[in-house]
Amino acid sequence: VPPEKPVNITCWSKNMKDLTCKWAPGTEGETFLHTNYTLKYKRRWYGQDNTCQEYHTAGTYSCHIPKDLALFTPYEIWVEASNRLGVAVSDVVMLDILDVVTTDPPSDVHVSRVGDLEDQLSVRWSSPPALKDFLFQAKYQIQYRVEDSSEWKVVDDVGNQTSCRLAGLRPGTVYFVQVRCNPFSIYGSKKAGIWSDWSNPTAASTPRSERVAGGCDPKGGEQNTTLRRELKQFFGWVKKHAYGCSNLGIKLYDQWRVWLQKSHKTRN
Numbered sequence: 383v384p385p386e387k388p389v390n391i392t393c394w395s396k397n398m399k400d401l402t403c404k405w406a407p408g409t410e411g412e413t414f415l416h417t418n419y420t421l422k423y424k425r426r427w428y429g430q431d432n433t434c435q436e437y438h439t440a441g442t443y444s445c446h447i448p449k450d451l452a453l454f455t456p457y458e459i460w461v462e463a464s465n466r467l468g469v470a471v472s473d474v475v476m477l478d479i480l481d482v483v484t485t486d487p488p489s490d491v492h493v494s495r496v497g498d499l500e501d502q503l504s505v506r507w508s509s510p511p512a513l514k515d516f517l518f519q520a521k522y523q524i525q526y527r528v529e530d531s532s533e534w535k536v537v538d539d540v541g542n543q544t545s546c547r548l549a550g551l552r553p554g555t556v557y558f559v560q561v562r563c564n565p566f567s568i569y570g571s572k573k574a575g576i577w578s579d580w581s582n583p584t585a586a587s588t589p590r591s592e593r594v595a596g597g598c599d600p601k602g603g604e605q606n607t608t609l610r611r612e613l614k615q616f617f618g619w620v621k622k623h624a625y626g627c628s629n630l631g632i633k634l635y636d637q638w639r640v641w642l643q644k645s646h647k648t649r650n
């Protein structure tokens with residue numbers, strides 16, 4: 383049978399001069415007859431048709447255009463599928479190179495303890511080289527999970543800084559942490575870029591709690607109940623007003639933790 387039109391064309395650029403695109407075959411794909419796929423592109427309005435030459439660079443249905451692409455110019459991109467019985471043409475995708483920029487994952491990801499604070503870890507990383515070479519900004523995301531779980535928790539409010547403090551963690555627990563990058567505000571582009579892959583997981587453990595299991599203070603029951611209630615209110619305030627990477631919230635939280643540890647040791 384004749385080929386069906388290719389679908390789901392997606393493209394990305396790693397250096398603002400190249401473009402890699404991939405697509406999916408029609409519903410049936412190749413049916414008994416070998417099908418050739420050709421990716422074509424042109425500048426919108428006044429460009430001539432060009433044919434991509436480097437196929438299978440990002441999978442079976444992909445092609446890479448290494449150079450000679452213009453910025454601030456929308457491109458029309460489409461894929462033609464052909465065999466001995468006919469030709470099928472995909473829908474045309476229009477894009478600007480600046481709107482599909484992506485980078486390599488952040489490098490040099492380090493996760494370390496924050497002194498003796500049993501429920502925090504500090505995460506630091508280096509920006510991808512492309513951010514410095516092409517003078518555009520980026521925003522970051524962090525995801526982390528405990529060693530014995532497959533469920534990741536995502537921190538969205540990292541912004542464009544290259545460090546963050548994870549709080550509210552479990553004491554004496556190994557955590558795996560990953561970071562990824564998304565370029566934005568590239569030379570006036572109003573669209574966000576494309577998220578990079580996640581960095582390789584980096585592991586670190588929180589300090590173990592100093593509290594003694596089964597310990598009891600026969601005279602402090604009422605005081606402990608009051609303290610527990612006050613701590614619950616404080617944590618609620620932190621979560622509502624200073625969650626994530628707020629410097630003010632972290633400084634206040636650190637001061638409170640130091641006071642709590644000193645108070646705990648004094649009681650002991």
